[in-house]
Amino acid sequence: MDATPAQAVVAHVTALGGVARTAHVIADGYSRHRIAHAVDLGLVSRVRRGWIAVPGADSDLVAAARYGVVVSCVTAAARLGLWVTHTPETPHAAYPGRGRVAQSAAVVHWQRPIVPRHPDVLEDPVENVLMTVASCLPFEEARAIWDSALNKGLVDLATLKRMPWTGAARRLVDEATPWADSGLETIFVVRLRWLRLPIRVQVWIAEHRVDVLIGDRLVVQIDGGHHVDAQRTSDIRHDAELLLLGYHVIRVGYEQIVHRWPEVQDRILHAVAQGLHRA
Incomplete structure (x- = not known):
């Protein structure tokens, strides 16, 4: 038997995502005999009764x-x-x-x-x-x-x-809201909402977005791994602009929020105690 029909099975299973129910493939016009032949040739494998996969298929889907x-x-x-x-x-x-x-x-x-x-x-x-x-x-x-x-x-x-x-x-x-640009912003807001202060994310100030604004004047910038080189230079420039406009800026990073939260919270609480969030 020519291998072309078996290869057609491979192409179809690949188009279905690399892993497919045998019943689906049969319903699409490929006979059990053709599927079995593709298995015999090693072009597809039987993952479980009723399921076949092509070589190199997504490992998570194959396991599922x-x-x-x-x-x-x-x-x-x-x-x-x-x-x-x-x-x-x-x-x-x-x-x-x-x-x-x-x-x-x-x-x-x-x-x-x-x-x-x-x-x-x-x-x-x-x-x-x-x-x-x-x-x-x-x-x-x-x-x-x-x-x-x-x-x-x-x-x-x-x-x-x-x-x-x-x-x-x-x-x-x-x-839930669509405004947080990072999960760190969400976690930050959730952990501090007990303060009962306005806490907003992704607010435009001085032609840039700030990650978090507490009250009227306390800006919190949350740095990820991309805050280096040119991005870091831009961040420093924007911080200076914010300071000149009367804002107070606190910068924290991923490791601090995820693993050293008490330090972050303490810094915010002391800033609020000094009224740095007020206009």
């Missing part, structure tokens, strides 16, 4: 098919480019709502999805990702992911508010 789950929660959030504090060594997944889940090292979430999962899907839609992180992560980390999804335009807040959220997600949908 093998164990009968869908990629979700913080693992899916990281794959979407959302802001996460870290990518866990143990992958997170969700029960797809049907079939048997094979034993694996993954953390599996069993909630009913907010958006129904199609049988062919191996990765949760972003709304289901937000649902799983809401129940899995500490509030501030989950809020950072929600804000990140809104900031990137992957979801719309008005649409989210129409969905029947439960548990921690109900609080998140009421508080």
Whole structure:
């Protein structure tokens, strides 16, 4: 038998994302015999009963098919480019709502999805990702992911508010905003909202955006790894402009917020005690 029909199976599975349900491939016009021939030639492999994959397919999706789950929660959030504090060594997944889940090292979430999962899907839609992180992560980390999804335009807040959220997600949908440019900004605001002062993110001052403005005059700039060389020079220039306009500027970094928060909080509290946030 000519290898061309088998290669057509490979091309089709590749177009479906590299991993596909056999039933889907058959429904698209490829016979079981042709699929079996592609397997015999080593052009595709049987990942699990009812699933096949091409060589080099996405390892997360292959694992999801093998164990009968869908990629979700913080693992899916990281794959979407959302802001996460870290990518866990143990992958997170969700029960797809049907079939048997094979034993694996993954953390599996069993909630009913907010958006129904199609049988062919191996990765949760972003709304289901937000649902799983809401129940899995500490509030501030989950809020950072929600804000990140809104900031990137992957979801719309008005649409989210129409969905029947439960548990921690109900609080998140009421508080999440699209304005934070980094999860560090979200974490900063969440941790200091007990001050009951106006705390705004991404405010335009002197033709530049500042990361956080507390009250009227206290600016907090949160530096990431990109604040070097030309960016650093620009930051110093903008700090000087802000000082001349009567603002007080405090700079903090990722490591301080994530690992040395008491130092950051103490600095902010002392600035507020001196009235540096007032006009």
